[in-house]
Amino acid sequence: MQRYPMTPQGHAALEAELKQLKTIERPRITAAIADAREHGDLKENAEYHAAREQQGFCEARIRDIEAKLSAAQVIDPSTLPKEGRVVFGVTVVIENMDTEEETRYQIVGDDEADFKVGKISVNSPIARGLIGKSEGDEARIETPKGVVEYEVMEVIYD
Known part of the structure; x- marks a missing residue:
């Protein structure tokens, strides 16, 4: 069974989304389908087909979230030992050795990743290149623009 690593915040967000889908979206879509059925011929009823499509997306997302939550790690x-090493869940400050630009990332699960707010997936190339490194270590990371060298400046266990 595949395990899905996630932070407590990511787990809570998935649970909240699941509750939203089950208690608000699913009943709204069911009502929309019932309302569209009252309009007559279903073969040419665009509202009915749109509502059924929404229902399919909603049910698929519910199944996806339930599967991830059941296999969540x-x-x-x-609570991790503070060894100064980059591991899942930590925030890491890295410096591009060519440009001397510092960047701050938190390494999170796939569903939590949001590059715009500095959260990267544990499966991303940057995170894979940083996992196991300690403060002061250098990491060579393959990017679409070529190999970039980073130095781990700080590891923060929030």
Whole structure:
């Protein structure tokens, strides 16, 4: 069985989304289907077909979330031994050795990743290149623009 690593915040967000889908979206879509059926011929009823399509997306997302939650491996970075190594859940500050630009990332599960707010997936090339490194270590990471060298400046266990 595949395990899905996630932070406690990511787990809570998935549970909240599941509750939203089951208690609000599913009943709304069911009502829309019932309302569209009252309009007559279903073969030419665009509202009915749109509602059925929404229902399919909603049910697929519910199944996906339930599967991930059942196989979730919740990792709280604040409970990890503070060894200064990059592991799942930590926030890491890295410096591009060519440009001397510092960047801050938190390494999270796939569903939590949001590059715009500095959360990268544990399966991303950057995270894979940083896992296991310690403060002061250098990491060579393959990117679409070529190999980039980073230095791990700080590891933060929030």
